[in-house]
Amino acid sequence: MLELLKTLCALSGPSGEEDAVRAFIREQAEPHADEIRTDAMGNLMVFRTGARKPEKPMLVCAHMDEVGLIVKRITDDGMLKFGFVGGIDPRVVIGRRVKFGDTAGVVGIKAVHLTKASERRRMPDTKDLYIDIGASSKKAAQAKVSLGDYGVFDSDVVEFGDGLLKAKAIDDRVGCAVMLKLLEEKPALDTWFVFTVQEETGLRGSATAAFALDPAACLVLEGTTAADLAEAPGHKQVCALRRGPVLPFMDRSTIYDQTLLTQLRDTAVQLGLPWQLKQMTSGGTDAGRIHKIRAGVPTVGLAAPVRYIHSPVSVAAVCDMENMLVLARSFLQGLAQTTE
Secondary structure, three states, X not given: OHXXXXXXXXXXXXXXXXXHHHHHHHHHXXXXXXXXXEOOOOOEEEEEOOOEOOOOOEXXXXXXXXXXXXXXXXXXXXXXXXXXXXXXXXXXXXXXXXXXXXXXXXXXXXXXXHOOXXXXXXXXXXXXXXXXXXXXXXXXXXXXXXXXXXXXEOOOOEEEOOOEEEEOOHHHHHHHHHHHHHHOOOOOEOEEEEEEOOOOOOOXXXXXXXXHHOOXXXXXXXXXXXXXXXXXOHHHOXXXXXXXXXXXXXXXXXXXXXXXXXXXXXXXXXXXXXXXXXXXXXXXXXXXHHOOOOOOOOEEEEEEEEXXXXXXXXXXXXXXXXXXXXXXXXXXXXXXXXXX
């Protein structure tokens, strides 16, 4: 799965422009699909017939999109003023490489020796930043980019340290990689595997997909914030790398189904896999929309802990991501037995 994840993380797919990611995933999924389609929002929906055919199908989902940037203005000297697509801390982008298609750039800020003391005491705002694409004039910049163009971090995918992976977009290409591996095997139940769009900008794609498919239950595969740093108190570390996949019981958009959560936890225990709960209520996932669709959908989540999430240098442990696949596979197999 690791090589698949590396390929996925290298692709560009900010919210609203997931085309390259969708095309790659479709190519990988087609050999295993009984049905495959893309809806009006851009969600990629892949169906596999299961060993059992319940009245309603199971839904497994992960989002294809990543956080990014969008061009809002081009200055007379050829610099790009921009906004964020999704939740990004301005501090993590200063001095970073970005790209708009084949056009490379770097995020800049006023040189420190030109700033006032008051400016140095506050966190920079997006309006203080610009992107330098090497253009000598507004006209030269306009030949390379246009207003409304999407950009993403230009970051290498690197294995390092004691079994860690550094890349952009681990949130949520890890969920996409897990789903592609699950798709290779016949599921226990009829299952829709949905690769959603625009999660980072309001959980948008999952709402339309879940409404159309009307599933019996849903498993959301995600990457989630890990703040396991030496200076962070325990309750604010949220979760930690190398301690296993995260089983969220609650976040800012969802209280997860207790029956499914218990079954997911019991599966991890039976397999002897490490697992952890989130120590702080934070973030949100596609579950926030899915569980409220139609008459309601019992929904459970499973996530890989990710440091420096929504940045060019997200970091995750390979063992956590591999265990996420093992746990998801076994949970889905066990679910068929409890729905007989």
